Amino acid sequence: MHRAVVFLICTVLKITVNGCPLGCSCTGTTVACANKDLTSVPYEIPNSTTELELNGNRITELIATVFQGLVALEFLDLSDNQITTIQEGTFQDLPALTTLYLYSNQITTIQPGAFQDLPALYELHLDSNQISTIQQGTFQNLTALYELYLHSNQITTIQLGAFQDLPALYQLNLESNQLTTIQQGTFQNLTALNTLYLYSNQITTIQQGVFQDLSALYKLYLDSNQISTIQQGTFQDLPALNEIDLSNNQITTIQEGTFQDLPALTTLKLANNPLDCNDCELENLKLYLLNNTHLTNASATCNGTYTLVLDFNFTDCSEGTTAEQTESTTDKLTTEIISDELTPEGSTARQIISTTDKLTTEIITNKLTKEEGTTAEQTESTTDKLTTEIISDELTPEGSTARQIISTTDKLTTEIITNKLTKEEGTTAEQTESTTDKLTTEIISDELTPEGSTARQIISTTDKLTTEIITNKLTKEGHRLVTVYIVGTVGALIAIIILVGAVLGTCVILNRMNLKKKSRIEPLDRINRRQFPAMPLRHGGHIK
Template structure:
């Protein structure tokens, strides 16, 4: 048994040595062949064309960083076992049809950083085993129909940094197993929706540095298996249509470094599987309350480097798995506990880079400073002066109740202000409050509804309630509610609107100073008018008649003057005129030769 094992080992060693010597003996000039790994390294050898003489057993061929310009038809047909081919960083501008025919084992093909402008249909014929294709950093203008049709096992296509202006509808036909597609930095001006719909198994799509200004409805239809979508560095993107993400089952969505001014709530509402949402580096100013509740599986929300000034209460309500909030480098002064579904689930909080006001609203954060993970970036106070620049971890438990305090909201003037007005008036009801932090003012209408900042009855920016063109049905009790984190206070106002008599049409308005009237409050009562037999008096009639007579005489005089000067311009005027005539026959014969003519002279006056 021992002798048999030794013989087998010797035989195996001999065969291996023979194979290595054969592989080494087939190495092209200026290339390095590594027998153990069956690699041929021809990188950076100033080659102008693909060399010959490769061993048929080669598994990896590196031709990068050369000066190759053309890849001919069946250029690598003698390498049936080749699994990786690198043609990156050459000057390739032409690849002939069936250039890679015979590479039935090839899994990785890199043609990065060349000068390709177009890829003829059939170039990738025979690459049925290919898993990864890198076409980035070329000058490709268009992907034609069926360009990749035989690459049925391709899983990742890297097509970044080309001059793509158009992707044909069937360009991706045949890529039935493609998992990842990158279309960064191209000249596309719209989403190639029809082309993408061919990729029904696509899981990851990345589109960076494009100049597309809007995401239309159904932009990614049929991509039901897409899990990750990255849209980054689109400086002109301002609009995301409400149904643009319909049909997607994303778990990760990144729309960052764009120009969104609001969170696209309508587009997000159907993404019930979403776990990570990143809207960083957008000029978003507020995260509104109760609008993200449909994202029931959301775990992370990122909005770093934006223009955020407020996160409203209940902003993350209904998100039981929410564990990370990243709002670093914004304009937030506070973050209230009421914004979250449960602060007990929160694990990572990035608040650094914000002008935080360290008062009672942030007390919940400071008390959890040892349990919360600030990701290595401790928040610090900007105000008040007593704690300016102090980071949260520096505070002791004893000083927290003294430093992190608030003053409850208090309405400043509580005297009765009931208003009794007439219909059509404009009423201004002022409600001013003080406190620390500054209270917010909310008005409740007589119908128990919250008054908004728009409409005939609205709340002005300074908290004043304005009722324009008051109606009888506006009568009732209006309640002003001043509130902040430390407490709230309310005050009721009575408004009584009286119906305006029919003989009054001029509007008025009511303020704290009293009633105001328009500059011309004349009322017109058409029903009370009495017809008069003579609408004008005698004096008016005389003046009107005289003016009319004078105007008539002036017109006649002008006509005579004009006729006089016209006649003078025609020379000497004749005062007589001689007229010849033939008398008409007394018989009705038509005036033949029956009578003599006559003549008479007229004197012109």
């Protein structure tokens, strides 16, 4: 009867029996209250306790200061309960606590300051809960924290500053959450971080500089996400990084320089990604893998096949690369001319174009400087000289404009040939001048007739060839254009000869017209002389 009364009093007042909480077992400084169906933390836990096991119960709430006075406590296990919130000051005044288990609860919110005043905390388990947001200051002042486990939650947001003041953090586990992106600065100042787990999330994009300043990072796990693109510079300034796992993502190509400046990298996993080996940019990955022999474990296969990127033949990309370089050079010169920011080569091009424009204007407007003694022979001599220079590609300073002059010549030739002028008697230089003025108007107003469009196309082709000659990077198409170029030159000369012949023909026609006129007058003169012969006069002489 006496014992029953004592037991009843102890149960109601929740006091200890022989220094051990009711329903718990105590061994030395270890208090074991696991799987006792408790709904709250028992009272009167001995202050000398170093290990407290409260896992596997039905505890729903942790009252602030519930662990107050346990200055010797080093290990606390609260896993497998029904705790939903951790309030500020819950673990206050536990200066010796090194390990805290809170996994497999129903925690949704951790208030900032919940883990304050835990200077010795080394290992913190918050995995397998329902946490959605890591707030700023949640883990502040945990200067000794070495391992932090936050995997298997519902985390979608990590606020900037959430991991600040963790100078000793060595391992951070964020796997199996719902992260879609990671902001720059999220892992700032984690100078001791060695291993970072981010696999099995929904990450699609990693912003440039996310891993910046992680000078001690050794292993990085990003597998089983939705990553499609890795921005250049994502992995910069990671001198200790030894392993990257990017397998089971949606990566189709790897930009050049993505894995540069990683001197310690030995393992690169890219398996089970839809790597598009038809994309020539992926050749950069192959070259990287070939040139970095320290990579002992590198796996990357082409999409839908078992062919390794290392074994894929990228020879089809060579010609395309040359063409791209030529196009790039052309674009560069075009940009320089438009923006007037010329390199030395661009300055030369501008001078050529400027000189050509001047000569073209003179040719089109037919306002050439006519000095005394200028003859057709001198003009023909100059033309022959320029033609020789173009064919031999040995240009004198004056001849440097030949490439553009031939463009104008081809254009005028095309207009003359296609103009289909009616060659009637009386066609004069005014008609030719009219045609020239029309062509000039078309060029200035940029409203070309079909014939003018043909000329413009010739100029465009000539410009392209000129750029290739200047940059000395001819593609196969460029070589064909050289042939066309020479044929066009010969055609231009033939056209000039035809034009001269037409002028001479006109002169001959005019000559014949004059001769006909004279031939009509002469018969009349003969008739008059026959009808009215000379008659003698009385005083001498004759009448004509």
